[in-house]
Amino acid sequence: xxxxxxxxxxxxxxxxxxxxxxxxxxxxxxxxxxxxxxxxxxxxxxxxxxxxxxxxxxxxxxxxxxxxxxxxxxxxxxxxxxxxxxxxxxxxxxxxxxxxxxxxxxxxxxxxxxxxxxxxxxxxxxxxxxxxxxxxxxxxxxxxxxxxxxxxxxxxxxxxxxxxxxxxxxxxxxxxxxxxxxxxxxxxxxxxxxxxxxxxxxxxxxxxxxxxxxxxxxxxxxxxxxxxxxxxxxxxxxxxxxxxxxxxxxxxxxxxxxxxxxxxxxxxxxxxxxxxxxxx
Numbered sequence: 001x002x003x004x005x006x007x008x009x010x011x012x013x014x015x016x017x018x019x020x021x022x023x024x025x026x027x028x029x030x031x032x033x034x035x036x037x038x039x040x041x042x043x044x045x046x047x048x049x050x051x052x053x054x055x056x057x058x059x060x061x062x063x064x065x066x067x068x069x070x071x072x073x074x075x076x077x078x079x080x081x082x083x084x085x086x087x088x089x090x091x092x093x094x095x096x097x098x099x100x101x102x103x104x105x106x107x108x109x110x111x112x113x114x115x116x117x118x119x120x121x122x123x124x125x126x127x128x129x130x131x132x133x134x135x136x137x138x139x140x141x142x143x144x145x146x147x148x149x150x151x152x153x154x155x156x157x158x159x160x161x162x163x164x165x166x167x168x169x170x171x172x173x174x175x176x177x178x179x180x181x182x183x184x185x186x187x188x189x190x191x192x193x194x195x196x197x198x199x200x201x202x203x204x205x206x207x208x209x210x211x212x213x214x215x216x217x218x219x220x221x222x223x224x225x226x227x228x229x230x231x232x233x234x235x236x237x238x239x240x241x242x243x244x245x246x247x248x249x250x251x252x253x254x255x256x257x258x259x260x261x262x263x264x265x266x267x268x269x270x271x272x273x274x275x276x277x278x279x280x
Contacts, residue, residue, distance in 0.1 A: 036087040100130050223261055
């Protein structure tokens with residue numbers, strides 16, 4: 001399979017910025033799809049509760065499948081930080097990828113973001129609204145819709161698929177299993193560095209993958225870095241074991257930390273992604 005070495009640099013930059021402990025939105029785009037030679041449509045997607053989300057539908061000129069991949073980003077930056085990864089998926093796999101910004105991120109509708117929060121349940125509403133838009137405008141066959149979530153986006157993908165259904169598959173890269181487990185570990189890191197900051201969380205099932213993943217019956221691939229600091233191998237294994245899907249798999253990437261797998265194991269990552277889509 002052909003890969004693009006330039007992608008490695010872009011991915012590395014994105015990973016470094018996106019490894020935030022709590023919400024860290026960026027309103028400025030570091031690049032747009034045309035900067036990485038992608039054809040795209042710029043979209044405005046309305047959420048079910050009335051907010052406008054900015055999205056980019058990045059299109060392959062040699063699309064080999066009619067599957068639409070929705071990329072749900074992490075808790076930091078904005079969708080432009082994932083464009084190197086989007087380019088790799090579009091160019092290597094010949095698929096169309098729709099990426100978007102949650103409310104309060106990028107140029108989506110502004111909302112005040114408490115940067116001590118781990119996540120907001122409204123982000124799950126945003127993701128489900130994007131799924132609805134894809135069904136209504138691009139791909140009515142929900143079996144051909146895959147959510148690829150990263151970090152917080154991976155946890156949201158699991159919760160949305162479990163709660164609403166209508167998804168052909170979920171690829172969840174570095175999801176947290178529960179907010180409380182993540183919160184506890186961040187507190188220990190803060191205490192060790194004598195940081196007085198407090199981590200906050202909202203009680204909502206839409207932010208709790210461990211509570212919902214038994215209801216996730218679509219195809220699921222969990223990707224986890226073996227050397228992750230905040231999410232243990234044991235936690236991800238428990239999440240996998242509780243998953244209700246009959247078509248589930250777990251890849252623990254050796255030598256990888258949080259969100260590092262796509263660039264540290266690039267060829268294997270694209271192969272796993274292609275294999276997942278091949279059975280859609």
